[in-house]
Amino acid sequence: MTASVSSAEPASPDAVLIRRTMAEIEPVADKVTSYFYALLFVQYPDLRALFPASMDTQRDRLFKALLTAAQHVDDADVLTAYLANLGRGHRKYGTQPDHYPAVGECLLSSLARYATSSWGPETQAAWVRAYTAISQIMIDAAAEDEAVAPAWWQAEVVSHELRTPDIAVVTVRPDQPYPFLAGQYTSVETPWWPRIWRHYSFASAPRSDGLLSFHVKAVPAGWVSNAMVHRARPGDVIRLGAPGGSMTIDHTTRSGLLCVGGGTGIAPIKALVEDVAEHGVRRPVEVFYGARSDQDLYDLDTMLRLEQTHPWLSVRPVVATGPAPRGGTSSETGQLPDAVRQYGPYREYDAYLSGPPGLIRSGVDALVGVGIPTDRIRHDSIEELVSAGD
Numbered sequence: 001m002t003a004s005v006s007s008a009e010p011a012s013p014d015a016v017l018i019r020r021t022m023a024e025i026e027p028v029a030d031k032v033t034s035y036f037y038a039l040l041f042v043q044y045p046d047l048r049a050l051f052p053a054s055m056d057t058q059r060d061r062l063f064k065a066l067l068t069a070a071q072h073v074d075d076a077d078v079l080t081a082y083l084a085n086l087g088r089g090h091r092k093y094g095t096q097p098d099h100y101p102a103v104g105e106c107l108l109s110s111l112a113r114y115a116t117s118s119w120g121p122e123t124q125a126a127w128v129r130a131y132t133a134i135s136q137i138m139i140d141a142a143a144e145d146e147a148v149a150p151a152w153w154q155a156e157v158v159s160h161e162l163r164t165p166d167i168a169v170v171t172v173r174p175d176q177p178y179p180f181l182a183g184q185y186t187s188v189e190t191p192w193w194p195r196i197w198r199h200y201s202f203a204s205a206p207r208s209d210g211l212l213s214f215h216v217k218a219v220p221a222g223w224v225s226n227a228m229v230h231r232a233r234p235g236d237v238i239r240l241g242a243p244g245g246s247m248t249i250d251h252t253t254r255s256g257l258l259c260v261g262g263g264t265g266i267a268p269i270k271a272l273v274e275d276v277a278e279h280g281v282r283r284p285v286e287v288f289y290g291a292r293s294d295q296d297l298y299d300l301d302t303m304l305r306l307e308q309t310h311p312w313l314s315v316r317p318v319v320a321t322g323p324a325p326r327g328g329t330s331s332e333t334g335q336l337p338d339a340v341r342q343y344g345p346y347r348e349y350d351a352y353l354s355g356p357p358g359l360i361r362s363g364v365d366a367l368v369g370v371g372i373p374t375d376r377i378r379h380d381s382i383e384e385l386v387s388a389g390d
């Protein structure tokens with residue numbers, strides 16, 4: 001995602017102006033976003049109903065989206081892919097094309113107020129051009145998506161299994177077919193916290209019965225995660241957004257897969273293993289499954305069963321503290337990235353990383369260290385994982 005920033009192409013005049021504004025407001029991003037939402041809800045009170053009652057996570061999201069768009073303003077391919085996804089994702093909030101000018105007007109007023117050194121007619125014109133282009137891509141992508149997919153899916157909880165005091169495996173039945181790929185995630189809204197959406201990876205490859213499952217850990221002050229773990233019961237209906245994420249398998253190659261899953265990050269890794277199994281092509285899959293302690297390896301039995309069934313699969317449990325875990329090809333005590341470094345090299349492998357943001361960051365270094373080029377390492381966006389942390 002940093003390609004355009006380090007690219008040798010000189011930045012366009014608009015990009016220079018836009019980045020200058022972003023650099024000026026970055027230290028006061030909190031104030032800018034608070035001012036922006038206050039202005040938006042005063043000028044356009046009808047729009048308030050599209051946002052959650054509590055706006056904490058939302059504030060960060062707007063600024064990060066702006067920053068991403070500003071960084072890639074000269075890279076049409078990256079920008080279009082990012083914004084098209086964002087536009088499709090906004091369908092579940094009920095966003096309509098005529099909301100965009102209202103947001104644009106309040107956004108520019110907020111930037112003008114806080115970027116006093118860099119603001120002027122030229123900068124304003126650059127922002128108008130950029131915002132018009134940004135909103136058009138989002139509007140077009142949403143309209144295209146409308147022809148082929150619902151804005152959201154209703155899904156009834158059909159089973160709820162508490163695996164540890166704070167981790168549940170929740171299985172749901174969507175009200176209409178839900179197409180996705182193993183390794184992807186969706187967004188979830190519970191009936192108890194309207195308009196608060198959080199991302200969860202699918203814990204299984206697509207199933208013939210259409211059911212979807214998630215591994216959810218209740219984290220302190222996590223609204224959605226606590227509701228999913230401690231409140232949701234069979235019969236409750238949640239809402240799902242569209243699938244997203246590129247942690248998927250390239251089935252045109254036979255390279256091996258090195259998968260590193262920490263905590264509930266094992267969910268999409270399990271889905272990837274099932275996906276390889278279903279495709280019937282034998283390719284080596286090595287899974288490192290980490291948790292804080294043996295008791296936290298809540299899905300180890302499932303992973304070991306898969307290992308027994310598939311000779312191409314090896315599962316290595318790793319615990320941060322306490323005695324080495326039971327079972328698996330080998331087991332380790334220590335940090336997950338250190339465990340990976342003891343094996344390899346994995347030069348012909350594609351790598352998949354899933355878990356807490358800190359693990360993703362240090363995991364990438366470890367994977368590079370065992371011979372995997374960065375373009376073959378897949379993981380979900382760290383920014384999204386940080387803001388989806390509850």
Ligand SMILES: NC(=O)C1=CN([C@@H]2O[C@H](COP(=O)(O)OP(=O)(O)OC[C@H]3O[C@@H](n4cnc5c(N)ncnc54)[C@H](O)[C@@H]3O)[C@@H](O)[C@H]2O)C=CC1
Nearest residue numbers: 201262263264265290291292320354355356358359362380
């Ligand atoms: N697609 C994805 O990337 C997914 C990410 N997650 C995320 O996974 C996390 C799961 O949380 P918990 O189960 O509480 O994880 P945790 O804090 O119990 O850690 C799980 C494993 O990651 C390791 N780890 C944690 N921080 C590390 C760091 N800074 N450096 C090296 N290793 C580190 C731990 O040693 C342990 O082996 C949540 O943040 C959730 O959002 C969950 C599902 C899918």
